[in-house]
Amino acid sequence: MATLWFLATEEGGFGFHFDVLEANLINLSIVIGILVYFGSKFLGSTLEGRRSNIEDAIKDAEGRQSEAKAALAEQQQKLALAKTEAESILKQAQDNAEKAHQAILDQAAADIERMKASAAQDLSSQQDRVVRELRQSVVEMALADVQARLPERLNDDIQNRLIDKSIAMLGG
Secondary structure (H helix, E strand, C coil): CHHHHHHHHHCCCCCCCCCHHHHHHHHHHHHHHHHHHHHHHHHHHHHHHHHHHHHHHHHHHHHHHHHHHHHHHHHHHHHHHHHHHHHHHHHHHHHHHHHHHHHHHHHHHHHHHHHHHHHHHHHHHHHHHHHHHHHHHHHHHHHHHHHHHHHHHCCHHHHHHHHHHHHHHHCC
16 A cells, blocks of 8 residues: 555655645635535525524514504604693683682672672661761750740640640540
8 A cells, every 4th residue: 555655646646745835725725615515505504594584683673663653653643632631621720710710800899899788788877877866866955955945934824725725626
């Protein structure tokens, strides 16, 4: 066998080449050829699987994006609805406040009118009481004056005439 090996190298067959550049290029092209031949199927399937995974990830991301857009639109619609409702509540509160304000003003006006009427009634009753007291006072003063003058003016002759006149009026 040793002789076979030795013979192959002497006649240009198989053997070791000690020229580094030439040997490396030949070896490198052989390795690349083997890798391309056997590795293309493996590399192709790996790249195809990776491509499929990337496409699935892109489709998934697009689906999530469309879901997010739909959720965003829904939330924006809810926000607009909430703003409309808030404006409605604010308007209603303002209307209620205005009604309460007007009711308070109306009640105050009614209370003022009632107080005026009560004051006028109190004033009228005070005036009536004062007028009655004045009349009674005038009557008492007039009676006192008459009683004071009566004995001077009323003598026996006038008293007899008054009695006769009263009897005549009574029908006697």
